[in-house]
Amino acid sequence: MNTAVSSQPAAQDALNAKGSALRRYGPWALVAVIVLLPLLPLPEFWIIQLNYIGLYALPVLGLVLLTGVAGLTSFGQAAFVGIGAYTTAWLTVNLGVSPWLTLLIGLGITGVSALVIGAITLRMSGHYLPLATIAWALSLYYLMGNVDALGKYDGILGIEGLTIFGYEIGQRRLFYGLVWLFVLAASFALVRLLDSRSGRAVRALARGSQMAEAMGIDTLRHKVGIFVLAAMLASISGWLFAHFQRTVNPSPFGLKMGIEYLFMAVMGGAAHVWGAIAGAGVVKVLEDQLQVLLPMLIGTSGSYEVIVFGILLVLVLKYLPDGLWSFVDRKFARAPRKVDWHDAAALPKRAMPAAGEVLLDVQAVRKTFGGLVAVNDISFQTRAGQIVGLIGPNGAGKSTTFNLVTGVLRASGGAVNFRGQRIDGLPSRRIARLGMSRTFQHVKLVPEMTVLENAALGAHLRGRKGPLAAMLRTDRTQERELLREAERQLQRVGLGELMHEQAGNLAMGQQRLLEIARALAADPALLLLDEPAAGLRHKEKQALAEVLRGLRAEGMGILLVEHDMSLVMDVCDHIVVMEFGTHLMEGTPAEVQRSEKVRAAYLGTEH
């Protein structure tokens, strides 16, 4: 099959290679700079500024994961900083508990709070989620300000500084070392997490849950998981903050700060881990400078920097929606992934059903949308080693039937059985686990991920390793197996050459092929293809037909919704024709072609 993404000229390639190298070693250069900075004779003021930047970078890293990558906007990050800060303040001042122990206790309390809040609010979508985060951010703020034991709005004073082996960590260079150790550890952990099986699942969340669930991903679990992780990063910042400031009160943990953290994330480049540090740095330095300059210019004191930040935020959203990091992205090409999986073990394959076994049994299934009967008591079967076409004019109800079979929609009546098990009413991810995989009429890819990563999403259920293994890099053997499988399926549909390309750069036909590769990576027994040939050229359609025949020969069952009649007639063993939601007829391609009823349905004449 063809490759629409053209090869670049040699000069551009050389430039890209240079950029890629810079990109690969960039993080290590940053580590070197951070280690060297406190060794330089910098004024103490700058060390303290850098400490603040590190303190801000931690909650912002959480927002990168939550808001930038997964698309879950939270205004409540500052409240979790508050939980970490107040936990250590209260326990160390009132009970004399060791601060190192209160770090763990704070993480525990934050984790449980985030789990409860997340499990309730993350089910919401659209504007409701940010509104809910504002609601609980305000609740926690007023809780801190009204509880006597927490000192109300005066807060808790007299918190001791941190010590290690009897050494005072203080507020300067040693503290700098501690803060930035946390920031760098968190940054590298997140980079690793995002480049893993769990990370791909998280990156798929921003595009809605339908596709991710169809790949077997428990989207709510992943959302709650990253919400808890983001809250814990905020909690660590709070713990450090309390022992840095030696006092806590509610004001740094209110809604205003929650908005400021979001601003830092957007400024840096909300979807980029290293952008969190850039955003925290730029906003902190700018804030300090404006706080000095603006009152001098205006002649009276006041928080004028807030006005400037408001204007800046609008400008950034309008002209630089990907934040400052987009400059790095544009200038330095991302290094292509090192191909190290060719000798990885093959993933175990599902035992294929016996040829002729009934895989899908749709019995009088019905779907109504208000007064419209979109699917009216449709029945048909699909067997192993058989390609069944589901055809009909526009609006006949084919995609709705697909969505009923795959659990995207709940049937209003009837039953769907898959390999002898009733599946109507099951969520998509449970159906996927049973061995059914699908593509979508309106392509659902993660455009910022590479072609390879998108295909690997399909193999999600064939892996086991979770986020902790990813952060510790103990998932690499399995990761190589998943990527090997992803590449194998890409080769199968003719996209092997393009595996390092961003999926969003592919032509529409290629995106459809990528969806097929992703579905195949799940190792399904039944494959459901919704208009796979739309946008393909003649040669690509022929190649697609070849792939489908190959899959049938392997024993897979295929249900195909398609408008391209020559492809349908060419590959299908059996065809079900729908019209206005009803079952018009079914039979072999020859029988369907001969049918007056079918001809009339397509031509729109009476029959």
Ligand SMILES: Nc1ncnc2c1ncn2[C@@H]1O[C@H](COP(=O)(O)OP(=O)(O)OP(=O)(O)O)[C@@H](O)[C@H]1O
């Ligand atoms: N979520 C929905 N709410 C209301 N009506 C819907 C919904 N989804 C589909 N429909 C309606 O149900 C009918 C069947 O639509 P469906 O998309 O299943 O048809 P189709 O055969 O796949 O058509 P096409 O070939 O154009 O994709 C149409 O009249 C459509 O407008």
